[in-house]
Amino acid sequence: MKDYFQEEIQQKQEQEEEEKVNTKDKKWFKSIFHFKSKVISRTTTIIRSTTVVLLWEAMQISVKVDRIDYFKYFVEELSQNMEDILPDV
Numbered sequence: 001m002k003d004y005f006q007e008e009i010q011q012k013q014e015q016e017e018e019e020k021v022n023t024k025d026k027k028w029f030k031s032i033f034h035f036k037s038k039v040i041s042r043t044t045t046i047i048r049s050t051t052v053v054l055l056w057e058a059m060q061i062s063v064k065v066d067r068i069d070y071f072k073y074f075v076e077e078l079s080q081n082m083e084d085i086l087p088d089v
Helices: 002-085
Strands: none
16 A cells, blocks of 8 residues: 555656656747747848838939939030030130
């Protein structure tokens, strides 16, 4: 009878230890998953904001190029008009 109770107690202790380990593993996996999701979220946010900044810069460069092209066109037109207005020397 004494052996039976000792076995029961030992089995319960082993089961409790196993549950503790499983609980620790579950907590660890949850924390890793939570960390992973935070990293993915932050990385996605960084990529989105970087993309927006790059698109904004590209648009600004495009506007500057358009302005340069317009300025070149304006100078060419002005030089042609000046040739028409000014007499040859």
